[in-house]
Amino acid sequence: MNERHLYPNPVSVNEAVEHLHNGDVVGMPTETVYGLAGLASNDDAVLKIFQTKGRPRFNPLIVHCADMTMAREIAEFDPLALKVANAFWPGPLTLVLPKKANARISDLVTAGLDTVAIRLPKHPMARRLLSTLGQPVAAPSANPSGKLSPTKAQHVIDAFGGAVPVLDGGACEAGVESTILAIENNRIILLRPGNVTAEMVESEIGIKVNLPDSGKIVAPGMLKSHYAPNAKVRLNAISPNSGEAFLGFGSAAFDGPNCRNLSPKADLAEAAKNLFQYLRELDAMGVASIAVAPIPIEGIGIAINDRLARAAADRTT
The missing domain is CATH 3.40.50.11030 (Threonylcarbamoyl-AMP synthase, C-terminal domain)
Structure with missing residues (x-):
């Protein structure tokens, strides 16, 4: 039987980078909730995210990038998408955009879709991690699938019994997951509400925010039962x-x-x-x-x- 390594205490940024380069998953702070991060380009690392969380494979993941240069290597940004990104990034907003044909991310990340969910977190430790790593990570919330999202490092340590190394960035500022918007055919579609509200987007961009036309799972956080306590x-x-x-x-x-x-x-x-x-x-x-x-x-x-x-x-x- 293989020995299971335990991480009852938080790790440093450099240690987290080493774990990620080795294909492991790491708990990382963001301004919204803590994420369970793995290299977005590594099939094994992404698979480990799904396995660690017990997450359905049809549920896509959000790719976290250090900057727009990194983001534009993965997704196609039309003028409207660029306008929204420039207005709200870095911050608690995820954009669902067409995936570039040569994007170096695992197909597991997008659950077979031709779009990719992407964001630039503003949490300083997340930005430092991504900049030091030099490549994007896939990172859903760092909790067993369907359960309460973690807003402190200890929540992640407890959720996985210390089996996941965690960066401690303090309590999350926003406390709920990022807003998710799809940009398509010059329309903005709200897939998941968050701290960046529809009113904020409409005021800043000058375009009405629409609701999705169907109940298909095209972005994270769209499962009917989610974020649930045991009670x-x-x-x-x-x-x-x-x-x-x-x-x-x-x-x-x-x-x-x-x-x-x-x-x-x-x-x-x-x-x-x-x-x-x-x-x-x-x-x-x-x-x-x-x-x-x-x-x-x-x-x-x-x-x-x-x-x-x-x-x-x-x-x-």
Whole structure:
């Protein structure tokens, strides 16, 4: 039986680069959530991402790049895509674009699609890692597939029992995964809401943001059941039932050890940052169900509601 190496403590950037060059996976911080990174060009490394997460192979991965030069070696940028990228990169935005025919990335990354999901993270440690590495990584969230996304290094260490080396970049600033936009035929299509809102894009770019025409899986984070704690999740709750934990927002709050408030001042950005951490804390209490207060469906609240709806979805199908 092969000895399993354990990494109970965070590693340095140089150590992470060495692991990646060796075809291993590494937990890396971004401004959104921690990612499980592997060389995007290495079939074995990408396969290890899927195997480590238990992720379905039909679910594509996001490619993280250090700069636009690296990104343009992978994807085709038309004028609209360039305008969006220049406005929001580096940052919590992923663009789904046509993959270049000679792109040096594994076919496993794109799940056989002719498009690629790509972004430039702004987290300083992620940027340092990618610049030192000198090539892009594929990196979905660093958690077992379908479970709560990690917003701290310790979440990643705990999730995989220390089997994955992790860079500690502190608590994630945004707290929910990146917005995903597809750019095609001079249209912008919102595939997954996030901190870069449709209103922000429309204001900056001057073009309406559309919803997708079908339910096909064309980008990460589109599975119906996703981002889920072990406990069931009950949405738009006014108060907890007997034995339930309660996740409040603003004035919709309760006191007690099984209660958390995403933002006492009803700040949606604060709520997004706290979402996965507080769900994780309540889930650790061993409750069967977590009741969640209503969250306004506006701005970043759209992304929060999206994650909560997927956490509450039926997990039997």
